[in-house]
Amino acid sequence: MSNLPRETYPSTPSPQETPAPPPTPATPSATSEKFTLVERKGDLFTDSPSTDALAHCVSRDLRMGKGIADFFKKKFNGVENLKAQKCEVGQVAYLQRDGRYIFYVITKSGVYDKPAQKDFENSLIELRRMCEKFGVKGLSIPRIGTGLDGLSLEFVRNSINKAFEGSSVNVTMFYL
Numbered sequence: 189m190s191n192l193p194r195e196t197y198p199s200t201p202s203p204q205e206t207p208a209p210p211p212t213p214a215t216p217s218a219t220s221e222k223f224t225l226v227e228r229k230g231d232l233f234t235d236s237p238s239t240d241a242l243a244h245c246v247s248r249d250l251r252m253g254k255g256i257a258d259f260f261k262k263k264f265n266g267v268e269n270l271k272a273q274k275c276e277v278g279q280v281a282y283l284q285r286d287g288r289y290i291f292y293v294i295t296k297s298g299v300y301d302k303p304a305q306k307d308f309e310n311s312l313i314e315l316r317r318m319c320e321k322f323g324v325k326g327l328s329i330p331r332i333g334t335g336l337d338g339l340s341l342e343f344v345r346n347s348i349n350k351a352f353e354g355s356s357v358n359v360t361m362f363y364l
């Protein structure tokens with residue numbers, strides 16, 4: 189019998205040692221989360237879920253002198269914090285209050301300006317990105333852009349749908 193060393197092969201595991209097959213990935217359930225936009229009559233501050241993030245539109249100078257922005261300023265303060273974020277038009281500044289995000293969507297440069305449609309659309313895409321970055325699932329907003337900023341509700345609806353399509357954010361748009 190040759191005394192050449194026998195080739196040693198990794199021993200094939202006996203049945204009881206056979207590693208269990210990897211778990212099959214769970215198939216996404218039919219109810220997998222997807223983007224929704226619901227419009228609801230009510231006051232944004234008192235009727236929206238307390239766990240929802242909030243968002244509204246402001247000018248880059250963060251004056252928030254009128255409209256719902258003024259309510260946000262009085263309710264959440266944080267103007268210096270917001271200014272320190274040095275956001276430009278198309279970007280979103282934010283505060284954290286009571287465990288939720290408050291988003292300040294910069295849609296125009298100065299208080300006397302009106303948002304350009306493209307800037308409005310781009311800032312909503314950025315808002316979606318921020319929601320996904322922070323894992324926001326519920327977002328409550330007023331009819332953004334349709335009051336002092338003079339945008340049509342149809343344009344605003346379409347912009348929200350385009351920006352959030354494919355996300356898993358549930359957006360509720362409140363109106364008085």
Ligand SMILES: Nc1ncnc2c1ncn2[C@@H]1O[C@H](COP(=O)(O)OP(=O)(O)OC[C@H]2O[C@H](OP(=O)(O)O)[C@H](O)[C@@H]2O)[C@@H](O)[C@H]1O
Nearest residue numbers: 231232246247253255256257299330332333334335336337
């Ligand atoms: N509690 C509440 N619940 C639910 N809905 C509420 C509400 N309170 C008001 N609304 C309605 O929510 C819509 C939009 O309300 P707005 O007209 O204020 O906002 P907008 O997005 O058109 O314009 C923003 C710019 O205006 C501001 O003032 P500046 O001039 O810029 O200083 C900012 O700074 C921005 O730049 C209107 O239908 C309001 O009736």
